Amino acid sequence: MAAIAAFNAGLAKSAFKGSNAGLKSSARAPVARVATVVRANGTDYGLGLEMKTTAQKSIAKGGRAPVPLELEKASQGSRPSSRSPAMPLPLNTFKNKAPFTGKIKSVERIVGPNATGETCHIIIEHGGKMPFWEGQSYGVIPPGTKVNSKGKEVPHGVRLYSIASTRYGDEFDGNTATLCVRRATYWDSEKNAEDPAKKGICSNFLCDAKPGAEVMMTGPTGQVMLLPEDPATPVIMVATGTGIAPMRSYIRRFFVEDVKNWEFKGLAWLFMGVANSDAKLYDDEFSECIKRFPGQFRVDYALSRESQNRKGGKMYIQDKVEEYKDQVFQLLDGGAHMYFCGLKGMMPGILEMLEGVCKEKGIDYEEWLEGLKKKGQWHVEVY
Template structure:
């Protein structure tokens, strides 16, 4: 968890765009299965400055090399951190990212292209230099409550901060006593990022860790439509509503913005049945720091 003393010492914007830190790619590998649509990689970067410390839920800025169309240096792109505060090296001297290669077709020329930063990152080889800014963000951190029960909702690379959350709480925090329930939405089975880790945690921690997948191109709802993460959650609507009534339940949402409307659409009638207004109740959860969204 994040103790109050740690929150006071959170490092933010130690390195800025005009003077970034120069790290190196330590390791990079694909985290999608064979035949997956698109490429997503786990990328480990070195942090040469020991003052660069981060917590689970923060983001790191990456400045791709070169210049933009106006001849100016590229602005940093923010990526949620996929490693715990100790890094994948266990020493806190690395930071890990989950990066999907953004591919598109130029409307005018019909030529294929890739995102400036995602293309740069997914092309990295061990030893390549990377301009790093940050760390950034204070709003997506873990709670202080060691009995907290977490509802984690992710799509695609939105799983990145939750890999960090789960690994830290179960493997690094001996005082954590709560449970974690993850809902993870992806298009195909081959794009279930970190599935090996998730299944290992499920096997090791039993009832303390639940995971439900929504695989939109392979699974269907009861009425024959595509199974998105909000549809999978709706199957457990009453149980989720009951959990949200407890003061030690914290919800985190990371990924595509579209899922927010889907979540609201099945939570609203549940709230109404309980004589409450969902939008008001959700605002209360946010004010109490029990509902966090990081969507794009």
């Protein structure tokens, strides 16, 4: 709490200058652990090119949304403890050989026509039978079979997707979960066309699914991305593309839902990297949260195809974080937790940048990073 008070009182007043959270865009994003490649610009896959916004559908008007607080009995904070021995963290409740059958409730495109790919907001009904905590992932088993390396026909393997809603779902009743999935396609430059033989099996199945379609699911899995137990802890979130999924779940828990025994008192700061404004994900939701909680929530975008870094090159996520290096390091020194999610290619640039900042400040980088990990302040999920 002292770190937040100092931050907001003036030591880092300038940190909130220049926020581009409110920039208007014609678009808004988890996390399919499958390769996503380039597609034909402007391709209509059947959902149309119009972006569907989510704020007006999933944020209660006039205040926080009531939620069934019995789901909080599973966590006094975000980890199993002696205070909640009867209901530990849900983990691998459903496995590959005995998956859960969920049903698609809705699939909507949530990026604009000039985004570099198609990303869908997918709500799945589980009827309260597949509970999870914010920061966990579901596995999805796409229908059909493949021929393995031994020439045997076998079912497709599990693909992991970070969950983009809180445990209460977008309808606040605990009966649904949301995935944010980018359609994986392969653009053959020689043929100047997409090669359907190389498209992502699972992402295309999910993005093409119709309401009522069955989805074979495993999990939930994961403990790395769970929130801190203390709701006063500052949280710094760094995401690229559909890596926004767990961050959206945190933000909704912080600012959208009325969770009386876990009221967020900290500072939430999101750094989001996408190609252009049409590829922003959930920007309408975040903008609404900023309006309601301007002193607690901030968003900064790194738009690689629209903005330049201080050296005149493309603005990548590490460049945007570096702009606020003093404030970020101050928050981490005060106990903030830092979360990273997105393609694994994001991390080398971020780590190189942090090492450079440590050198500037006369800090032993290896010791500094190891200290964050030992204290549980460092959370990474890349794919």
